[in-house]
Amino acid sequence: MAAAHFQSTKTLLLWALSLLIAFSPLMRSSEACGVSVYWGQNLAQEGGLAELCETGYYSYVNLAYLSTFGCGRKLALNLTDHCDAASGGCKSLSTEIQACQNRGVKVLLSLGGNDTKYQQLCSAADARKVADDLYHTFLEGSNSDGPLGGVSLDGIDLDIEYPGSVNYWDYLVEALASYRSPQKEVYLSARASCSYPDKDIGKAIDTGLLDHVAVRFYEDNPRCDCAAGPYRLLDTWNTWSSSLPEGNKLFFSWSPNSPASQCALDVLINEILPAIKSSPNYGGVMVLNADSQVSTIHQAACDSNYTCGISVYWGQSLNGEGSLGELCETGYYNYVNLAFLSTFGCGRQLRLNLTDHCDADSGGCRSLSTEIKACQNRGVKVLLSLGGNDTKYQQLCSARDARNVADDLYNTFLKGSNSDGPLGDVSLDGIDLDIEYPGSVNYWDYLVEALASYRSPQKNVYLSASSSCSYPDKDLGKAIDTGLFDHVAVRFYDNNPQCDCSAGPTKILETWNKWSSSLPDGNHLFFGLLPDSNAGSQCKPQVFTTEILPVIRSSPNYGGVMLRAVYKDISTLYPAAAACSNEQSLISVS
Ligand SMILES: *[C@@H]1O[C@H](CO)[C@@H](O)[C@H](O)[C@H]1NC(C)=O
Ligand SMILES: *[C@@H]1O[C@H](CO)[C@@H](O)[C@H](O)[C@H]1NC(C)=O
Ligand SMILES: *[C@@H]1O[C@H](CO)[C@@H](O)[C@H](O)[C@H]1NC(C)=O
Numbered sequence: 001m002a003a004a005h006f007q008s009t010k011t012l013l014l015w016a017l018s019l020l021i022a023f024s025p026l027m028r029s030s031e032a033c034g035v036s037v038y039w040g041q042n043l044a045q046e047g048g049l050a051e052l053c054e055t056g057y058y059s060y061v062n063l064a065y066l067s068t069f070g071c072g073r074k075l076a077l078n079l080t081d082h083c084d085a086a087s088g089g090c091k092s093l094s095t096e097i098q099a100c101q102n103r104g105v106k107v108l109l110s111l112g113g114n115d116t117k118y119q120q121l122c123s124a125a126d127a128r129k130v131a132d133d134l135y136h137t138f139l140e141g142s143n144s145d146g147p148l149g150g151v152s153l154d155g156i157d158l159d160i161e162y163p164g165s166v167n168y169w170d171y172l173v174e175a176l177a178s179y180r181s182p183q184k185e186v187y188l189s190a191r192a193s194c195s196y197p198d199k200d201i202g203k204a205i206d207t208g209l210l211d212h213v214a215v216r217f218y219e220d221n222p223r224c225d226c227a228a229g230p231y232r233l234l235d236t237w238n239t240w241s242s243s244l245p246e247g248n249k250l251f252f253s254w255s256p257n258s259p260a261s262q263c264a265l266d267v268l269i270n271e272i273l274p275a276i277k278s279s280p281n282y283g284g285v286m287v288l289n290a291d292s293q294v295s296t297i298h299q300a301a302c303d304s305n306y307t308c309g310i311s312v313y314w315g316q317s318l319n320g321e322g323s324l325g326e327l328c329e330t331g332y333y334n335y336v337n338l339a340f341l342s343t344f345g346c347g348r349q350l351r352l353n354l355t356d357h358c359d360a361d362s363g364g365c366r367s368l369s370t371e372i373k374a375c376q377n378r379g380v381k382v383l384l385s386l387g388g389n390d391t392k393y394q395q396l397c398s399a400r401d402a403r404n405v406a407d408d409l410y411n412t413f414l415k416g417s418n419s420d421g422p423l424g425d426v427s428l429d430g431i432d433l434d435i436e437y438p439g440s441v442n443y444w445d446y447l448v449e450a451l452a453s454y455r456s457p458q459k460n461v462y463l464s465a466s467s468s469c470s471y472p473d474k475d476l477g478k479a480i481d482t483g484l485f486d487h488v489a490v491r492f493y494d495n496n497p498q499c500d501c502s503a504g505p506t507k508i509l510e511t512w513n514k515w516s517s518s519l520p521d522g523n524h525l526f527f528g529l530l531p532d533s534n535a536g537s538q539c540k541p542q543v544f545t546t547e548i549l550p551v552i553r554s555s556p557n558y559g560g561v562m563l564r565a566v567y568k569d570i571s572t573l574y575p576a577a578a579a580c581s582n583e584q585s586l587i588s589v590s
């Protein structure tokens with residue numbers, strides 16, 4: 001592997017700058033796919049809020065509704081028979097709300113409901129006043145006298161259906177978004193009619209400030225009539241998908257109470273979701289109320305066992321990488337490879353080397369388990385990477401040896417019940433192979449097969465590899481051909497004629513295409529970068545962002561970007577790298 005040292009901060013700044021230029025306007029960090037639900041109107045015996053969140057199926061809960069606001073009215077919450085907000089009876093919900101948030105569920109306050117005459121804004125100034133009141137009462141988190149006690153809700157949802165012909169929702173959204181800060185997210189969503197543009201909140205949507213828009217596909221509206229099949233409705237979805245501002249996500253809104261012309265559940269699952277999931281801005285499904293079918297819907301809406309994103313190596317203290325917890329908190333990494341398990345195979349005892357982060361030999365790395373679990377709770381997959389500098393201690397001696405190593409790895413790092421292990425009782429998400437100098441006869445394919453045999457519905461063993469940019473990789477080629485890797489990251493920073501960028505990116509794109517067309521079905525390809533433009537013949541950052549990334553993203557198996565070291569200005573790279581598909585994969589139905 002090429003030396004992974006940063007030459008200067010100047011190089012870093014150059015990277016930051018060119019990425020910034022390439023991708024502005026920046027999108028806000030994109031959320032993983034999810035199901036959103038309204039809670040509070042007690043439709044269909046929805047049960048308690050904590051119960052709802054405990055199912056694990058919902059990523060967003062909209063408290064329904066803030067039913068009175070605007071034109072000088074006092075904010076009034078109506079959660080029907082759950083509690084009486086007027087007498088302070090809803091404050092006790094704060095515990096349940098916090099429990100939801102601790103599970104990673106975003107809890108939003110939804111403005112809307114039945115009493116539409118009490119839900120108007122009278123002027124731009126009125127909109128700003130309402131935004132201020134909402135922030136201080138529900139979002140800031142310091143108002144224990146508020147209707148929900150001292151909670152700090154994650155954001156605001158607009159479910160506005162019958163406003164006046166002149167409206168100020170765009171002003172409201174702008175004023176709410178102005179409260180966004182690195183400390184406080186202020187997530188914003190809205191429900192729209194299935195006619196594009198929405199006559200009421202169209203202007204608000206056009207601000208581009210809504211994190212997601214859920215289109216009501218259950219209305220009695222010719223644009224979403226499903227009686228003759230889903231064609232009409234997929235057309236409508238496409239219109240929305242191509243018109244939504246960049247970086248905003250689109251949700252398919254469905255009601256379990258099946259109004260007449262809505263598509264049936266099996267049409268949603270079998271015909272609609274498979275089509276709309278390939279839209280680049282697909283975000284998930286919104287259900288109008290809690291529903292017993294949610295596990296089925298959640299699976300069809302979100303289960304791809306796969307997230308496009310950024311993977312990074314952590315542990316070798318390159319580039320002032322900081323702590324693991326900090327790394328995951330940035331929200332920009334989807335996969336972290338703990339680097340490295342540096343000794344294994346041929347009867348050797350497994351040995352972890354995380355350089356100066358901790359001394360594994362004396363048990364000093366067990367305390368990392370808290371940070372690892374925090375990463376996992378954020379949805380980051382944490383893998384153990386086999387490899388590193390001491391290549392002479394990283395060989396497998398036989399097929400049987402490979403199986404023994406797989407068993408040891410599983411029992412020590414993946415199974416999760418071994419508190420005496422080097423990382424305590426963690427249950428890592430999988431194994432990464434970063435093997436560069438093995439012998440000419442090798443057994444990596446046996447190792448991969450044995451690891452994959454531990455996959456079960458209860459435990460997915462994620463497998464990735466880093467490979468040289470020559471296809472096929474002389475070391476891991478056989479292992480890659482098993483098709484058992486979830487992703488393969490090609491090191492485009494090697495000193496190798498196949499990825500020499502000195503004469504432009506042509507050679508690199510040729511190599512990428514070769515890999516892309518040869519990789520087994522269902523496996524994803526990552527572009528491996530050393531965040532250091534002076535490394536060998538690697539492309540300069542600007543070439544990567546303007547000439548390479550836009551092209552490789554359209555490969556059907558594009559999976560993301562692998563960073564060999566922490567990259568300081570990751571926020572600029574993330575939106576482009578984590579987009580799974582580009583405009584070309586928009587479904588077209590005629
Ligand atoms: C091994 O470590 C040395 C010294 O830290 C470094 O110069 C070299 O690039 C490293 N090699 C690999 C393969 O990481
Ligand atoms: C709350 O909303 C429900 C359903 O829309 C309505 O029936 C009820 O009268 C409202 N309660 C108050 C106090 O306004
Ligand atoms: C308003 O409430 C009534 C009675 O509960 C219901 O039939 C109607 O569908 C509701 N309308 C809206 C817009 O929620």
Ligand SMILES: *[C@@H]1O[C@H](CO)[C@@H](O)[C@H](O)[C@H]1NC(C)=O
Pocket residue numbers: 303304305455456457460
């Ligand atoms: C996800 O993985 C599970 C277990 O490996 C598998 O049964 C399921 O079919 C996968 N789902 C998709 C959409 O690939």
Ligand SMILES: *[C@@H]1O[C@H](CO)[C@@H](O)[C@H](O)[C@H]1NC(C)=O
Pocket residue numbers: 353354355388389390
């Ligand atoms: C851990 O790895 C580093 C970097 O490759 C190396 O310098 C160091 O000697 C290793 N530590 C042990 C205990 O092997």
